Amino acid sequence: MDSGIECTLSRFADDTKLCSAVDTLEGRDAIQRDLDRLERWARENRMKFNKAKCKVLHMGRGNPKHNYRLGREQIESSPEEKDFGVLVDEKLNVTRQCAFVAQKANRILGRIKSSVTSRSREVILPLCSALVRPHLEYCVQLWGPQYKNDMELLE
Numbered sequence: 001m002d003s004g005i006e007c008t009l010s011r012f013a014d015d016t017k018l019c020s021a022v023d024t025l026e027g028r029d030a031i032q033r034d035l036d037r038l039e040r041w042a043r044e045n046r047m048k049f050n051k052a053k054c055k056v057l058h059m060g061r062g063n064p065k066h067n068y069r070l071g072r073e074q075i076e077s078s079p080e081e082k083d084f085g086v087l088v089d090e091k092l093n094v095t096r097q098c099a100f101v102a103q104k105a106n107r108i109l110g111r112i113k114s115s116v117t118s119r120s121r122e123v124i125l126p127l128c129s130a131l132v133r134p135h136l137e138y139c140v141q142l143w144g145p146q147y148k149n150d151m152e153l154l155e
Contacts, residue, residue: 006030028066086139
């Protein structure tokens with residue numbers, strides 16, 4: 001699949017991502033050539049990309065926001081996308097990600113409060129550690145890179 005690919009290609013399960021700096025027309029053309037290669041590879045291997053799920057996330061100030069196509073179809077541009085459960089926007093703003101995670105944690109805390117009668121530390125702390133904390137810490141290195149490990153989170 002990555003034979004001849006010029007840009008950075010990442011694959012995980014059924015996700016494929018192509019990225020590159022596009023500060024020149026050559027950068028734009030390299031991405032389009034790689035998209036053409038991927039489409040050709042898919043056709044030769046009797047596979048299909050779900051073109052409805054293909055999106056372009058333009059990042060950076062002054063980004064010319066070029067149009068790209070996969071096969072004959074133009075790829076839609078999007079101001080934000082969720083990647084492995086983390087909301088990424090074109091400005092790398094984490095405000096919406098933080099709000100989303102806090103909302104999810106609060107829903108779980110509400111379920112714990114309504115279903116557990118004991119308020120003792122011995123009961124509540126393990127529940128919060130097991131059910132709430134993983135959501136708060138999920139991919140924190142990406143959306144909150146100042147946190148390097150659990151100890152720094154606790155300080």
